[in-house]
Amino acid sequence: MTTVLGSNLRIKSELPFDVEVQRSRRKSAVIYVRNGKAEVRVPNRTPNYWVKQFVHEKRDWIEQQLKAEQIRKSEQYSLRNGASIPFLGQPLQIRHVANADVHINRQELILPADDLFTDAAKEFHSWLKHQATEYIVPLANKLAEQAQVDNKLRNIKFKKTKSRWGHCTRDGDIQFNWLIMLGPPEIVHYLVAHEVCHLVHMNHSRAYWAVVDSLCPARKAAQKWLRSNEHKVLALH
Template sequence: MNLPISPQVKITFSKRKTIGLYVNGKGVEVRAPHGTSKSYIQGFINSKQDWIVKKLNEAQAKQSEKYQLRDGSVIPIIGENKTLEITMGSRNQVIETNNTLFLHVSRLDQARINKVFSDFLIAKAKQLIPSIANEVAEAAGLKQRLKDIKFRRTKTKWGHCTHDGRLQFNWLIMMAPYKIIRSLVIHEVCHLAHLNHSQAFWDLVKKHDPDYLLSKHWLNVHGHKLALFE
């Protein structure tokens, strides 16, 4: 059965010269040049039917693997699994033990649970990541170039380095193992010296993180599980 153009198929027109097809957990998007006819787009979708079905199945499988903020769920914090216990209390707070993460929330709704957990992860990130970044920057002789560290949840990047020495990290990385977090920080700190992915950049990364390829592979395989709020 052909996939018809429908509300589930998003069509975006722009000044681009070619037509493109993108599939994620939310559905199918066709990006086409201005003036592309509906019949041409439908034919393009039909020609890619098998590929679309395959990618939709893959996206749905990844969606089902994402960690869920539910009472009794198991959530990794810096790679250590914690059982989530959610209760209503007079104020919002998180209490972390060796095996359990107690979320006390003033309202038992998902938006409040998400906010309390997000604040907890951001606080963890602010506590851990700057210490790693400063340590690596010192070892690499880049301390003077490191100007600031910010945290932001982004959809496509785990980290970012600006030309003026400001690093940005996605705080959801705090659910990854420590080795992966450290590898990400090393990657971004090394961009303070080389704002590119040249051989010199990778040589510097390898000097401070000999197993960086293993960490990169881990994120490629498991990173989607950390995207809680998409």
């Protein structure tokens, strides 16, 4: 494989992965492993031999990270025919059926099949958004009442983003990622409680977590679940 040093110098390397080097006005060297390669950031004027040695020293760690990234990627849910995907934590097998409406039939999730796979995805996401609205709006209202902030909750919206589950503004607008609906009910409960409690405290202070815990005693277990599982869900497109 190749190593790219600087912007235009490309040298052969015996390393089994790609390395990209960026020089800038930073003070120390750092390596990020992502998108199947190692990105090395070093201060300006760091000599190439130093960079090479640095990468070689970190080689085992880089390879571990690359492996972990690959595993996380292989675990991501997809909408392929025959793939497995959960809905409210229950595993379903995806079956593509020509011209079908998206629905659940026993243990199967039926998706419309067509040559342009993007249509199946589009239909799926609009179905999931609908499911999220039906499930989450009443739950958010109930939790807001429990936390005595139902007067502050103004609007609940749904949007799919790649990096976050929800968002709450000072004006009382809460936004949820409809991919939440793939998680088990206790995870949905936590994520909804998390945003609703921001109507009490717009921060992650001790006082804020105390309110979350009063609505969602299993909060820590939910956070742990998210740390090990959210990469499977958030990449679905």
